[in-house]
Amino acid sequence: MDLSIRVIQDGDEYQVIIECDGSTRIERAQSIDSLINIVSNDIKELLTMKENTEALKPSDCVLKGWYIRLPITKILDILAYVVKEDGENPTERLLSYLDVHGLSRSNYRVIVPTLSALGLWRQGELTREAEELGKAIINNNQDIPNQLFNIAIKNCILRDALEGLANGAPINEITKSMGLTRRDEINYTTNLLEMLMSSDGFKCLRLAKSISNYLKSGGCLAEVEPVNACIMDNVVTIFNYLINNKGFHMVGLLSDIDVNVNLSLITTQVNGDHAIIMQSNKPVGVLVGDIVVTNNNYAPKARETVDRLEPMTAKIMRSNNLSFSMVVVPIIIKG
Incomplete structure (x- = not known):
């Protein structure tokens, strides 16, 4: 359990920031006794939530809470400002953003938990x-959705939401399953998920889910x-399926090579645009x-793809002193 507690004295008032596994709470107290009582109650509640979550669904996720009170465009704008501004203290830079934009400093209490949840x-x-994301925003990098996807999947709730979307669930059902009730929370989460769905990471996830199903x-x-x-990665998935489920046919395909292949001992190691069969x-x-996506007249496209790949296989075989090569070209026919 990753727990952090910070107390900031602001005049006669105390502000306590409690961060626990991606969930952030910001409380205020007028006295030390009140502060101790608030911290004690919050920690008990967080521990109870953690125990209940782990009992229901064990997970290796890093972040297990979800909180959002800002649209994703505003989150990215804040992030770019805080990264770009000079100064050692990120909190002061965040408060400076609020001052510059004529916003109340009390917004800090919703910005920090939102950033923490992500x-x-x-x-x-x-x-x-x-x-890194802030620098990408400043430089107008087109890879922002991909970076954001890689960050978002470290949050268990977002990861489960993205997996549901990859399986074809409607986005409104996903936000409902997340237990969101506030209208702004639903809208902001929906906008975030829509941005994540435009990333290569999500497209890869959807492709993998589709092929697996x-x-x-x-x-x-x-x-x-x-x-x-x-x-x-998906070619390897299909290759493994053939090894495990179509072994008789695979043995026939490999019957004329110089090495005696034992399918039960076969593994693969992906290396960029190819995989070594071990x-x-x-x-x-x-x-x-x-992977070829085409219409019913798929033969020309398939032949073209195989012709393009064969010289590469020959080169890899020679350079690694390998006994054989396999070209796997799944064909997706559009209806």
């Missing part, structure tokens, strides 16, 4: 991911958009592939 703020500091139950493949970054941890072959 893994962008921890113990009074911007996280490394927040710094198809291999398990058949039927029609959900509409997907192959992304270069994860083509090879047998008992010894490299024996190379696997390459691509």
